[in-house]
Amino acid sequence: MHIMHFTERPYKYVPEDEVIKNRSFFGVSNTFYDPKLGADLYNEYLDEACYAEEVGFDAIMLNEHHGNPFCMGAVMNVEAAILARITKRARIVLLGNPLPVLKHPLRMAEELAEIDLISHGRLVPGWVRGAGSEQIFNNANPAYNREYFNEAHDFIIACWTRQGPFRWEGKHFNYRFVNPWALPYQKPRPPIWIPGVLSPETVVWCAEHRYPYIGLGTALPATVELWNLYGDTAAQQGYTAGSENFGYLQQIFVAETEEKAQELGKGALFGGGAQNFSRPEHTLPPGYNSKEATRRLARQQTDYGFLGVTSAKLQESEQASVQDLHKEKGNTRERLKRGEVSIAEAKAKIYGNYQKAQDGLQIIVGTPKSVLPKIRLIMETLRPGIFGLFTIQGPVSVQDRLTNVRLMGQEVLPAMREYAKELGIKDPFEVEPGSRPYTAGTKRDSLVDLEALKRAPKRDDSVRV
Amino acid sequence: MADWTEEITKVAGTSLAIIKGGTGKPLLVLHEELGHPGWMSWHAALAKEHSLIIPIQPGLGKSPKVDWILNIHDLAMFYSWVLRDLNLAPLDVIGFSVGGWTAAEMATINAKQFNKMVLVAPAGIKPPNGEIADVFSITAHTSLNLSVYNREVPEFAKLYGGERTPEQFEAFEDARTENARLTWEPIMSSHTLAHFLEGVRGLPTQIVWGREDAVVPVSAAECYRQALKNTDVNVAIYNECGHRPEIEKSADFIKLVREFLA
Numbered sequence: 001m002h003i004m005h006f007t008e009r010p011y012k013y014v015p016e017d018e019v020i021k022n023r024s025f026f027g028v029s030n031t032f033y034d035p036k037l038g039a040d041l042y043n044e045y046l047d048e049a050c051y052a053e054e055v056g057f058d059a060i061m062l063n064e065h066h067g068n069p070f071c072m073g074a075v076m077n078v079e080a081a082i083l084a085r086i087t088k089r090a091r092i093v094l095l096g097n098p099l100p101v102l103k104h105p106l107r108m109a110e111e112l113a114e115i116d117l118i119s120h121g122r123l124v125p126g127w128v129r130g131a132g133s134e135q136i137f138n139n140a141n142p143a144y145n146r147e148y149f150n151e152a153h154d155f156i157i158a159c160w161t162r163q164g165p166f167r168w169e170g171k172h173f174n175y176r177f178v179n180p181w182a183l184p185y186q187k188p189r190p191p192i193w194i195p196g197v198l199s200p201e202t203v204v205w206c207a208e209h210r211y212p213y214i215g216l217g218t219a220l221p222a223t224v225e226l227w228n229l230y231g232d233t234a235a236q237q238g239y240t241a242g243s244e245n246f247g248y249l250q251q252i253f254v255a256e257t258e259e260k261a262q263e264l265g266k267g268a269l270f271g272g273g274a275q276n277f278s279r280p281e282h283t284l285p286p287g288y289n290s291k292e293a294t295r296r297l298a299r300q301q302t303d304y305g306f307l308g309v310t311s312a313k314l315q316e317s318e319q320a321s322v323q324d325l326h327k328e329k330g331n332t333r334e335r336l337k338r339g340e341v342s343i344a345e346a347k348a349k350i351y352g353n354y355q356k357a358q359d360g361l362q363i364i365v366g367t368p369k370s371v372l373p374k375i376r377l378i379m380e381t382l383r384p385g386i387f388g389l390f391t392i393q394g395p396v397s398v399q400d401r402l403t404n405v406r407l408m409g410q411e412v413l414p415a416m417r418e419y420a421k422e423l424g425i426k427d428p429f430e431v432e433p434g435s436r437p438y439t440a441g442t443k444r445d446s447l448v449d450l451e452a453l454k455r456a457p458k459r460d461d462s463v464r465v
Numbered sequence: 466m467a468d469w470t471e472e473i474t475k476v477a478g479t480s481l482a483i484i485k486g487g488t489g490k491p492l493l494v495l496h497e498e499l500g501h502p503g504w505m506s507w508h509a510a511l512a513k514e515h516s517l518i519i520p521i522q523p524g525l526g527k528s529p530k531v532d533w534i535l536n537i538h539d540l541a542m543f544y545s546w547v548l549r550d551l552n553l554a555p556l557d558v559i560g561f562s563v564g565g566w567t568a569a570e571m572a573t574i575n576a577k578q579f580n581k582m583v584l585v586a587p588a589g590i591k592p593p594n595g596e597i598a599d600v601f602s603i604t605a606h607t608s609l610n611l612s613v614y615n616r617e618v619p620e621f622a623k624l625y626g627g628e629r630t631p632e633q634f635e636a637f638e639d640a641r642t643e644n645a646r647l648t649w650e651p652i653m654s655s656h657t658l659a660h661f662l663e664g665v666r667g668l669p670t671q672i673v674w675g676r677e678d679a680v681v682p683v684s685a686a687e688c689y690r691q692a693l694k695n696t697d698v699n700v701a702i703y704n705e706c707g708h709r710p711e712i713e714k715s716a717d718f719i720k721l722v723r724e725f726l727a
Contacts, residue, residue: 136602143646281604286641294638298631 001420005052019271026278055409084119098130100148109159143287207233210434214247247386265365267394275464360459368411487512495564524643541570573661595682614707675706
């Protein structure tokens with residue numbers, strides 16, 4: 001069981017009312033950014049990562065977002081490079097570098113290689129297409145998102161594994177002399193993990209490349225469905241997928257008492273939570289989704305649950321535009337836009353969903369004792385070899401955050417490791433993903449526990465965290 | 466009998482859907498970035514004297530995407546090839562927004578393929594005052610709303626069939642995807658077009674704009690006029706009108722275009 005500490009490193013001093021007025025974190029003016037507070041926060045989060053290593057986490061997971069107080073990791077590789085030096089044992093897991101928006105994959109190959117070298121081989125790079133808003137922020141043509149991703153991926157692998165110098169003449173990237181003198185410490189290359197919110201195209205792509213796939217807080221039934229798709233694809237590729245091929249990220253917060261945990265855990269909903277990451281028009285710029293995904297979005301109401309990528313949210317926005325014309329009542333977001341509800345009413349609506357979000361396991365909050373059965377249920381259902389514990393957002397004090405980390409180390413992590421042993425869950429460092437052959441015509445290994453899924457609470461799709 | 470037909474034609478190395486309607490002198494119609502808006506009253510009015518030829522941009526509707534078309538200049542080269550292969554040139558052309566930009570690019574490639582050119586609020590030149598709206602950072606519906614000064618004009622509700630079906634949502638996203646691909650950077654404009662337009666000679670041009678255009682600011686009209694300094698240019702600007710004079714000032718627009726093309 002490989003257990004990761006994760007925080008979005010929020011700029012937690014952003015005025016919540018401004019986020020609500022803006023109807024998303026992305027796009028709040030940076031006039032609200034105080035560099036002195038920002039300086040303290042970066043250092044606090046680095047210290048927290050060191051503490052997580054000290055209490056027993058296997059990895060520090062980082063992510064990257066741009067122009068957004070929801071996450072201060074605008075240049076994640078800078079933080080990763082520092083962690084490479086100031087941590088000693090923990091893996092540094094990057095989930096992930098948004099390849100399509102970076103425009104210079106040779107530079108990326110060099111940066112990651114340096115991090116792997118400084119850490120003496122503790123880097124786990126992971127790559128993403130980037131949220132829709134990252135395309136807007138970085139002026140990356142969303143219509144080429146997948147092409148950029150695929151070509152940058154292939155190029156970086158080539159940088160790390162092909163003898164230089166060589167020439168690269170691609171559709172989007174051209175280099176006349178590729179010969180980086182910083183090559184990864186790990187051979188033939190660092191392990192690569194890919195996070196996602198259950199795009200079937202990405203799940204299949206991961207299975208084809210034998211990369212572990214990390215579900216980012218995704219609804220359990222949909223996750224089960226897509227992991228089976230991974231398993232089927234793996235079988236077609238001639239290998240057996242297992243727990244070593246999967247990871248899961250869960251929003252969670254623990255405190256000494258239930259009361260305190262409940263109070264602090266509301267931070268998950270600060271500013272509307274992850275579902276208020278960006279507005280629909282920024283979440284799904286044209287071409288960001290494949291044609292097939294657009295078709296699904298136009299017709300389905302599937303909750304894929306993280307960072308606002310839901311058809312319901314999109315349609316809500318579309319319908320609201322029409323409603324706006326006819327001056328009809330829309331949802332809270334649109335009514336706020338029209339000044340029909342107050343900030344206080346919008347907040348009441350947001351925080352009114354707190355219990356439902358916990359009931360549906362979108363967030364898990366409590367004492368170590370009260371959260372463990374919920375974690376176990378997820379582990380039984382999904383059997384992930386990698387488990388990320390995503391610290392709550394919002395204005396939680398440093399001390400309370402560190403208490404959360406300490407309690408995790410003292411009580412939660414040991415119990416999770418015991419569960420993993422009992423359930424036979426292996427992580428990618430115990431079993432090499434893709435290393436177990438599959439015999440054609442035989443029944444492939446079961447990847448999930450459908451009986452456990454039946455015991456899992458149903459997620460209320462109207463509650464978005 | 467329908468006023469128009471849609472045919473798939475094998476041409477210029479691909480299959481191109483072309484909508485045709487009307488009788489008379491052929492008129493090439495290049496639609497805007499959200500696609501062909503449907504057969505509107507201005508189509509019907511012009512179709513009384515012209516055979517309208519409306520190619521559906523590759524990647525939209527029934528026209529398959531052509532990967533190697535990378536920008537509007539390429540699209541203009543492609544349409545020029547279509548005109549040659551179908552023996553349509555020379556003919557008149559009218560283009561709207563990105564379609565207007567495409568027509569202008571075609572004129573820079575070969576002005577002789579056109580007899581007369583009408584550019585309706587064309588994108589393509591960065592306006593000196595105001596900014597071209599970033600239509601790819603807003604939803605299709607917001608973009609549609611932004612395109613008119615007055616949403617109460619009768620034909621606004623009829624654009625793109627009126628109803629917002631899943632099929633229309635997909636069609637919008639196809640159109641936006643393809644035009645984001647071609648016009649993402651510089652933002653719906655070109656660094657070279659204004660220079661090449663100076664080389665256009667002998668092509669009478671009518672420019673039409675709404676003073677309140679929130680998609681391509683009207684200040685770009687003067688840029689087009691100055692760039693086309695070696696040919697005859699008229700500029701008509703309508704007050705209380707946005708990006709769609711063809712539906713917002715329909716009667717005036719139809720009269721102007723008919724007289725210009727007569």
